[in-house]
Amino acid sequence: MTGLDGTADLDRRLADALERLGNGLRSLAQRTARGHGLSPLQQQAVLALARQPQGRREVAALAKESDVTTPTMVDAIAALERKGLVSRAPTSDGRRRVLSLTGAGDAIARALSTWDDPLTTALAGVPVAERAATLQTVLDVIGGLQRSGVLGAMRTCTTCRFFGRDEHPDPAVPHHCHLLRTPIPRTALRTDCPEHEPAAG
Secondary structure (H helix, E strand, O other): OOOOOOOOOOHHHHHHHHHHHHHHHHHHHHHHHHHHHHHHHHHHHHHHHHHHHHHOOOOOHHHHOOOHHHHHHHHHHHHHHHOEEEEEEEEOOOOOEEEEEEEEHHHHHHHHHOOHHHHHHHOOOOOHHHHHHHHHHHHHHHHHHOOOOOOOOOOOOHOOEEEOOOOOOOOOOOOEEOOOOOOOHHHOOOOOOOOOOOOOO
């Protein structure tokens, strides 16, 4: 039962709404992955590799980003190798191996790139200012879950040591990136920044 102002149990209802959204996205990911003969984790790995410069990355980093154990990701990558979608190559020092999408892997990544279109279509009906505020709220929640150990490290603006929160008076452009030395609009907050360095604490 909510109070007259609607605040009673607000956090619990928000958590419930996010859980339902997560369930819907998992179901959508499962459908699109199956349509390409992949598991959801294999799909996630292909899309993660496609986002990287030259589509290259190490298994341990992929596991950390996907919040799974390294052996679990090793199994997923091995399956992608058998399917001809991923290849491994030694680094210049020969001590580590990096992953690359093959030509077939690139084609699958392009086909999978629209897997979340139903979500982005639904979001498009929400005013930009509300979407930007929601993005910041979700990133703040992710940061809190990281600090409590529930989520693994993610390379978001709000968890970066270069992020300056509310350093500018403009409510649409309130933050500052001290690495790039530029103000950050709320609409430009990143969820996966290659220059990310974890904030202390």
